Amino acid sequence: MLATTFGAAVYGVDATLITVEISLIKGAGTSVVGLPDNAVKESLQRIDAALKNEGYTQDRKKTVINLAPADIRKEGSSYDLPIALCLTTIACGVTYAKDISEYVILGELALDGSLRPIKGVLPIAIEARKQGKKGFILPKENASEASIVNDVEIIGVESLSEAVDYLTGKINIAPLVTDTRDIFYHTINDYEADFSHVQGQENIKRSLEIAAAGGHNAIMIGPPGAGKTMLAKRLPSILPPLTLTEALETTKIHSVAGKLGERASLISRRPFRNPHHTISDAALVGGGSFPQPGEISLAHNGVLFLDELPEFKRTVLEVMRQPLEERKVSISRTRLSVEFPSSFMLIASMNPCPCGYYNHPEKECTCPPGAVEKYLNKVSGPLLDRIDLHVEVTPVSFDQISSTRKNESSEEIRKRVVAAREVQIERFKGYSNIHSNAMMPPEMVKEICRIDEAGKALLKKAMERLGLSARAYDRILKVSRTIADLAGTEEIRNEQLAEAIQYRSLDRENWAG
CATH class of the missing domain: 3.30.230.10 (Ribosomal Protein S5; domain 2)
Known part of the structure; x- marks a missing residue:
């Protein structure tokens, strides 16, 4: 039988x-x-x-x-x-x-x-x-x-x-039918955290808008309590809404990891993953004897936020370099090899020094000589190579906290971000693996991010005076292209180039004293 x-x-x-x-x-x-x-x-x-x-x-x-x-x-x-x-x-x-x-x-x-x-x-x-x-x-x-x-x-x-x-045939069970598309489109913009709740920090909001518009990785440097984590949590609310294809990809990964609840439906909001700094290599990139997706795959089509970046183990940060470039992670075992997608935006935050008050406008840094540089060196140069925006965050003043002025909502910012992304989708229509400015390879940067002679002179002067490293050159051009897309201009203007230059804090010579 x-x-x-x-x-x-x-x-x-x-x-x-x-x-x-x-x-x-x-x-x-x-x-x-x-x-x-x-x-x-x-x-x-x-x-x-x-x-x-x-x-x-x-x-x-x-x-x-x-x-x-x-x-x-x-x-x-x-x-x-x-x-x-x-x-x-x-x-x-x-x-x-x-x-x-x-x-x-x-x-x-x-x-x-x-x-x-x-x-x-x-x-x-x-x-x-x-x-x-x-x-x-x-x-x-x-x-x-x-x-x-x-x-x-x-x-x-x-x-x-x-x-x-x-x-x-003793009982009849009606097949479960769910109108997932209706649920998906009704909840696609439901985010609890909104930028309208943030008082002050206009420069940080601007930098995160640029990051969202171009798909750029960013790092925020500032003292404790300046609002780095609060701002990062609001980033998914200004990213373009998930498409049905992206939603299905994301839901599949969370299904494999067992992260969906009893009343699961298509994930309609971009993921935001915030692992603790004690996380292991395998937990971050995925692995195990029977490979499971890690945090970088759970953040696919969303945001991976690494708070207190220098506190992560060096080996953990280094294994993330390849997935950042290839937007996928391959895990090989004796009997099988599996591949998990990992196309995410990396947003990191860190204190500028061990005590947290280096470059603080009011409090004095108490770290001994050399401590600031040693602290920053915990983050490797190759990893910083993959981060486009370095943003310095300063504490919010009392006047800003107590202000009753109405702040711009996430929905208003998202409209500008979506418009900029649409320009990029049209620009990269012939490329299957490039969808945003951040994904451009170096050879494409020269072709798409052209600047005039005045712009070249400005960039040369900035690199010489600020002591910017060579790796900052392509990053500045990519970011300036995104700023131009947000402004709706075809050419990269000098003021847009100047704004991009200021987002390379950690590349400046002697920034750490």
Whole structure:
């Protein structure tokens, strides 16, 4: 006797269907083949207990469970439900009215037969539709997430017996249908933090607007309590709204990481990730024996905020350099290699020195000689190479805090940002991997960011007088191109170039004394 259905395995952010075959032959015992890990082998104990507690009696013969293809490692507890449903039909004498080979079935069983939620449901639902499967039977808690995908029946069940009753035709479960697009477009601009709540700091708002308009990475340098974190948290509210394609990409990553709740739908707002400075390399870029996405992938299409940048371990910051350039991270293991997308804006903040008051307008720095330079050297030059804007943040005065003047809202700033991004989309229409000014390679910078003779003279004078390094040259031109896009001018003007020059604080010679 043979029973067949389909499960699935997630590798990276994509899923692969796994054929679950169970055969009863003469003999005794149970064996699982097809590269199962310990969690899959342990499922036999859970399934036996669940079947007994649900009232099913098994025909005791030798049971062979095959998970194909046999050369792919199977991990996790999500194969409990498909194995149990196959066993009920060939070992317990249950006759199904529905063909279980037309379904993808996944779920972790509790000992009483109830189902627990699993990870990575969204990419599995997408793969089920792609492979032409009729439906997807899964724990009820995951059904909302799977229903993001249309043209496949999403059947949420609470227990093994409920799944059996559905397949035998004893009960009818209506497929869950969610109007994800309607929910998506209604919540696309719902951000709790808004720039209208920020008093003062007009220069910082301006720099973050430029960063958002060109997709530039930025670092804010200032004393404690100056508002660096508060301003960074508001950055997603001025970024262009997510497109449906970006929303689906982002939701898939969060699904694989198990970050979506019970009533999950398409992620409609750009992610903002703020890891603690004690984070490990693998937690930041992703990894593990069975690779999972890290913080840089969870920030895909959004913002990764690193607060107190020099406090992060040097090795953690260095492993981030390649993903910043390639906008993806590849993780290789002995048996497999996976790729996670990581196209994010890096926003960092730091104190200018250990005590935090170097260059403070009122308080005096108490650090010993050389301490400021040593502190800044914790952040490597190659990483700073990838940060376009260096912004000095000063504390807000009492007059600014107590002002009742109405501040510009995030929505108003976002309109300017979107208009600038549209110019860039048109500019880079022929390039599949370039969407914003920040992504321009050096050879393209010379072609697109042209300046006149007066501009060249200004830039040369600034680099000589301020002692700017060579790496600042391309960054200044990119930022000035974004400022021109915000202003709606085709040519880069001298005042726009001058504004871009002031955003290279850490490149100035002897900035740290």
